Amino acid sequence: MKILILRFSSFGDVTQCLSVPSQILSSYSEAEIHWAVREDLAELLNAHPAIHKVWPLPRESGFIGLWKFGLELRRQNYTHLYDAHNNLRSRILSLLVRGFKFGSPGISFIRKSQKRWKRFLLFKARIDTYEKPLSGQRDLLEPLTPWKIAKTLPPTPQIFISKEAQRKVLAEIPWAPLSYVALAPSSAFVLKRWPIESWAQLIRLCPEERFVLLGGPGDFFLEKLAAEFPQQVLNFAGRFSLLESGAAIEFSRALIANDTGLLHVGEQLGKPTIALMGPAPFGFPSRPLTRILQRDLACRPCSKHGQGPCTNPQYQDCLRGISAETVAQNLKGILSK
Numbered sequence: 001m002k003i004l005i006l007r008f009s010s011f012g013d014v015t016q017c018l019s020v021p022s023q024i025l026s027s028y029s030e031a032e033i034h035w036a037v038r039e040d041l042a043e044l045l046n047a048h049p050a051i052h053k054v055w056p057l058p059r060e061s062g063f064i065g066l067w068k069f070g071l072e073l074r075r076q077n078y079t080h081l082y083d084a085h086n087n088l089r090s091r092i093l094s095l096l097v098r099g100f101k102f103g104s105p106g107i108s109f110i111r112k113s114q115k116r117w118k119r120f121l122l123f124k125a126r127i128d129t130y131e132k133p134l135s136g137q138r139d140l141l142e143p144l145t146p147w148k149i150a151k152t153l154p155p156t157p158q159i160f161i162s163k164e165a166q167r168k169v170l171a172e173i174p175w176a177p178l179s180y181v182a183l184a185p186s187s188a189f190v191l192k193r194w195p196i197e198s199w200a201q202l203i204r205l206c207p208e209e210r211f212v213l214l215g216g217p218g219d220f221f222l223e224k225l226a227a228e229f230p231q232q233v234l235n236f237a238g239r240f241s242l243l244e245s246g247a248a249i250e251f252s253r254a255l256i257a258n259d260t261g262l263l264h265v266g267e268q269l270g271k272p273t274i275a276l277m278g279p280a281p282f283g284f285p286s287r288p289l290t291r292i293l294q295r296d297l298a299c300r301p302c303s304k305h306g307q308g309p310c311t312n313p314q315y316q317d318c319l320r321g322i323s324a325e326t327v328a329q330n331l332k333g334i335l336s337k
Helices: 013-016 018-027 041-045 062-073 086-096 116-124 137-147 164-170 194-205 222-228 240-250 261-269 323-336
Strands: 002-006 032-038 052-056 080-083 108-112 183-185 212-215 233-235 254-258 272-274 290-293
Touching: 002 018, 002 086, 013 018, 013 137, 013 240, 013 261, 013 272, 018 032, 018 137, 032 041, 041 240, 062 240, 080 086, 080 137, 086 108, 086 164, 108 137, 108 212, 164 240, 183 323, 194 222, 194 323, 212 222, 240 261, 254 261, 261 272, 272 323, 290 323
Parallel strands: 002 032, 002 080, 032 052, 080 108, 183 212, 183 254, 212 233, 254 272, 272 290
Antiparallel strands: none
């Protein structure tokens, strides 16, 4: 078997999909697994022992570049193709790899369904037909059952941090490994962010703990936390790459995160994690070491990615209603073990 996985982005989805190669190998130990991914996310895959080759797709590649990329993939003579993305680019590449005469190349092909009818029922009719408990990783494995691959999760870790990333983080963070808690207070959409005031209150409730802030270069709001708690908090938002942020989580005692990509990094590392889940229903945490904090509200979920708008009379009640005291209590319970 020679298998190609198509999953280009996003950060969180690619991270969750990292369970797929290991689960394939658990059923087909001699399989050769390739993965086509967006170029800026390739570092997440490079050290994975179940992935034999990574094909980085330039982020701004036009149609000609995509065509050439697809023809190169076609020359690899894959026996199996899993389109785990299901967007326009992945559909074009699937056609190029398989050939335009459906079924003629003999490639076994699976495409992950977007389940649009279920989404319609959920968002428009408030009828939830999704399998419970929700699990983003299980949803990525489920389409592979025709290949006799179980939709159970392989053991952690499923993300592998390079030695270079580990050395960079150890040099930058003055605190010893396993002496701090990692925080991921940002998210792509504001509605998915636990309020900054709640993060501050959490830090006040844990005066004996030290915290490392992780995020992107545009997360300037985190500077407020670092300035307010200079002895307890170090802000590395925008200073670490994705893999280096993973190393910072790897060396932490625990992770507290919004619904964002770093949440899934913590899960794939097998790190005790507290997930603050708000308006979005997809990409839900999947690992037993994760404590999911959420509120049962009639308006949840309100949008596919948490882009809103918020329809609750109490703005962002799904996250604002999760108290800092509750999070602190869960954190202390994790650390006491």
